[in-house]
Amino acid sequence: MNPKDSSKPKTETGAHLSRSEQRALDAAKRKAAVQQKILLILLGIALIINAVVGYVLYQKLVIEQTQENLRSLTQEKVDERSKTLSHYFQQQTQLIDKLAAEPELIASLDATNPDNTAEKRDLLEKKWLRETPSALKVRLIPLGSAQLDREAEFPIRYAELDLIQRAEKRQPALPELVAINERWMTNWIRPLAAEDKSAPLGTLMVTIDAAELINLFTPADQHLGEFVLVQQFTGSPPQIVKKLGTGTAGNSLQGNVEGSHLAVKFTPSDQLLSLAEELPALWLSIVSVIVAGSLALVWFLSKILVRMELGEKNAATPSIAEVVKTSKESVNADDAMTNPLFQKQDILDIAVIDEDENILGLQQASGKKSSASARNKISEEDVPAEIFRSYDIRGLVGSQVTPELAQLIGQAVGSEAIDQGEQAIVVARDGRTHSEALTQALIRGILRSGCNVINIGVVPTPLMYFSTFHFDDTSSGVMVTASHNPKEYNGFKVVINNRALADDAVIDLRSRIIGQRFHQGLGEEIPRTIIPDYIDRIFSDVALAGNVSIVVDAGNAVTGIVAPQLFEELGCDVIPLFCDLDGEFPNHDPDPTIEKNLQALIAKVQETNADIGVAFDGDGDRLVVVTPKGDIIWPDRLLMLFAKDVLSRNPGADVLFDVKCSRQLNQVISSYGGRPIMWKTGHSPMKAKMEETQALIGGEYSGHIFIKDRWYGFDDGIYAMARLLEIITLRDQKIDAIFAAFPQLYSTPEIKIAIPELDKFGLIKKLSEIGDFANGTITTIDGLRVDYTKGWGLVRASNTSPALTLRFEAESHESLEKIQQIFKRELLKVDNRLTFNLNSQD
Known part of the structure; x- marks a missing residue:
């Protein structure tokens, strides 16, 4: 037996395989392994995609549809109540307009008729009170005669006075609900004028019991949610007239009641949510079809990818037949295996292009400097602590506030805003000569944090505050200003989520800068106008x-x-x-x-x-x-x-x-x-x-x-x-x-005493500890205020300048000067270098 034959592979029947058969068997095994690997990968991808698609469809077809059903039912309840109340106001408006057109009432306010006395108007008021359903009070008010009457059963207060004045100017005036002794009433106003005169002779004011209105608002299905009747005036908080039921299962919707300042607000309950729930039958059907289709697609793709995978490998490695054809010689299998094309290539022989060197970090290994070099360290001296004040950042331009620091402040503010859920910041500036350069640096910093900038240009600070409420895409802003300080100063006022940064929040910005705890990104600058x-x-x-x-x-x-x-x-x-x-x-x-x-x-x-x-x-x-x-x-x-x-x-x-x-x-x-x-x-x-x-x-x-x-x-x-x-x-x-009409005592304006920035808070603290203010009542919520029987005095550290701020008030000049001398004496005990100019005034 040939010793070589004993080393050849055998089939399952024991027959020895030729080398060509062995290569075919190895190829089949490789094909099966590749197919199994690709199939598993595709199945994993399909599983993830199906899970994502199933989740998205569930959100769309079940969750969002349920929410849409709930919103629709909520809107239905709002419309039902608001239309009922609108119809009521329509009827009442017709009644009041008809009453205001009565010639008898108009004639009673003609000042040229001597028979028109207060007694006659009183009789007319009583007559029409009896003829007006639900009316509690009818008033005929001659032009310009309305006065406050707080103590009456149906009083005239500032709200009623405002309604009367609007009527006299022929300005539109909707009825208003008022609560008097926990009883709701509705005030209606109409100007009374003769047909041939443009100016009104006076005003008709009718007070109607609001019980019918509230009864119409009361729904039969209170278990379905919370019904709230509110009265809303522009710029004022809503006034709750009636609240019924409870609801916490969804978003509230509100509908205005035509012809009034009222609105109906409804919040659904869990019972209404149960009626709105969408069954998942459609979702299950769609997901089943998608899963079946994706499995069929996976099987089909696995076949194609296996062929592509094996085809690429064959193209990369020439076959024996190709080698034979190339050499134009007949070789046996052993000779073919000695061909250099079948020898392994060392991976280190592969050339690495420059871009790959950057990715792999090979430039650093070869002594080249990386583009992602270490950040420059920021020392505490670069960020002066004294400019980070109790409620803003402010200091001298050049020595304390610089464009470089403004950029760092921008990075810190942008990063803080992002941490608090904001994606954009309003930026504005005042008219100081250096505000523009500081603003540009600030914006660069904010944009570097990945936060967007809404630039509203040169405007007062209140307009920056207003924009954080007015714009829908942000509640944050920065104003470049030094407020009332002289021209050498500048700084930054910061608002995040409609809250002005103060005390520790301002100090934290400095800590963020020194620690370089910045977000990285590329924000967008958006110009807008706000003044109109x-x-x-x-x-x-x-x-x-x-x-x-x-x-x-x-x-x-x-x-x-x-x-x-x-x-x-x-x-x-x-x-x-x-x-x-x-x-x-x-x-x-x-x-x-x-x-x-x-x-x-x-x-x-x-x-x-x-x-x-x-x-x-x-x-x-x-x-x-x-x-x-x-x-x-x-x-x-x-x-x-x-x-x-x-x-x-x-x-x-x-x-x-x-x-x-x-x-x-x-x-x-x-x-x-x-x-x-x-x-x-x-x-x-x-x-x-x-x-x-x-x-x-x-x-x-x-x-x-x-x-x-x-x-x-x-x-x-x-x-x-x-x-x-x-x-x-x-x-x-x-x-x-x-x-x-307002009492005024003898007082001083604010008195400033210059003191080094770093010394002022320590001086106030020491004064609070050792100061002797006799029998005065001391308040230390901000500085030191001492109240006496006949006056008071205050000393505190200014948060906007290197100074102490003093103020005094008393019932007489003598008491005022005495309190001033007490404060002067105690301050000099703490620091005898202080210079005083305590000039009082009336």
Whole structure:
């Protein structure tokens, strides 16, 4: 037996295989292995695709269809209730219009007829009361005679007075629901005028019991969800009239009731959701067909891919026949295997192109520098701690605030916004000479984080705040401004998810920069305009009851491009003062809380016989008002008038003010039925406290006024001035007389004592620990405020400049000076280098 034969492979029958047969057997095994591998891969892919498709279809055909069914049923309930109530108001409107056309009623208001007495009108009122279904009170009000009557059974308050004044101006006035002693009523207003006269003779006011309306609203199927009847006025929170049932199973829908300020809101319950559920039969049928089809496709593709796989391998390795044909020689199998084409090629002989070197990192191995080199380290000295203040970032341009730092701040703000779920940030700037360069660097940083930028250009800060509520695709923004600081300063105010960053949140931005905890991406810059939308929004909310001449001092700052235009739209005669934009502030610093900066405004008001003057700060979020007599209405007195107005419609509401405000403000708020709350100074902590307490109005002595009533709650000097004009035009008084009604004590303006930035907080802390203020009551929520029987004093570290801020108020000059001397004595104990100029004023 040939020894070589014993080493040859055998078949299952024991016969030896030739080498050609062995190669065929090996090829078959390879084919089977490849086919099995490809089939498993395809089956895995098919499984994943089927799972994804099944999930998507389930979401579409079952979940989303159920939600659509639920939304449709919810809308059906809303439409059913709102149409019922709309029909009621249609009927009542016809009844009131018919009553307003009665010649007898119109004739009773003719002032030229001496027989038209109050007694005659009273008899007519009683007569038509009996003839008007559901009416509780009928009033005939001669033109211009309406007055507040809070104590009547059916009172006339500011809301009713506003309705009457609208009727006298022939402005449209829808009926309004009011609650008197927990009983709901509807007030209807119509002007009464003779046919041949354009101006009305007076007003018809009908008060109707709202019981029928509420009964019509009450549904029979309360178990299907929560029905809420709300009354909504523009800019004000909704007022709940009636709530029935419960519902938490889906999104609420709301429908307006035509002919009224009412809306019906419905939230579905679990019972309605069960009626809306979509059965999965269609989904199961479709998924079954897809699975069967995908399995057939997998089997077919596996056949094709096996052939392609084996075909590529054969093309890469020449067969024995091809070798024989190429050499033109007949060779046996052993000789063929010695051909170099069958020898293994070393993998290291393969050439690597440059791109592959980059991917594999071979350049670094060969000593080349990688493009992804280590990040440059950022030291704490590069990011000055003193500019990251309690409620913004602010410092000297060049030495503290630079374009390089602005870019890092942009990366930090963009990254923080992304972490909080935002994808875009509004960016705006004031008119300072360096704001544009800082803004461009800031935008570069935000875009590097992968966050988009909505650039609204040069606008006041309140318009940046407004845009975060107005735009649908973001609730965040950054304003490049140094507010009221001199021209050498600049900085950044940051809002994320409609919350101004303050205290630790501002410090965390610095930590993020130093630690380089930045997102990486490529954002998009989108230019938009906001000024027209802002003016339209205020124009739709504020209505002036008379003409007003107003001097507007913008201090050459950014409010000059918005405020005059807005007040002209509201119907004012506007006299602009320093309203041209000039970042050098050539006339005075943009800080209206300093009296010398108001002298030009006072002179202009008196020169032009204007009704009022207003000065805004450098970015428009603060204001100070002056009167024709030349009096300065400091913001805490301004807040007294705002509080009176808001509390007249919202008794018991919270009113927020800072530690620098007058003690008299506390007493005024309480006297009008409000709850006074003192808080720390600063627009960011004030806004946070406004949100926490749900206060409708708040303010700081520095000029920030926060209005949540009909507005958004952020500090907006321009809107606050519009609301002030609305209030004073509703009163038949000059502004000096209006504010004379509010008590005023002897007081000082804000007094600044220069002190190094790094020393001011430590000094206040030490003063709190060792200061001797006799029997005064100490408050330390912000700095140190000491209240005495006849006055009070305050010292705190300024959050916007390297200084201490002091303020004093007392019942007499003597008490004022005594309190000042106590503070001076205790401050010098802590630091005898301090320089004082404690000049008090009335």
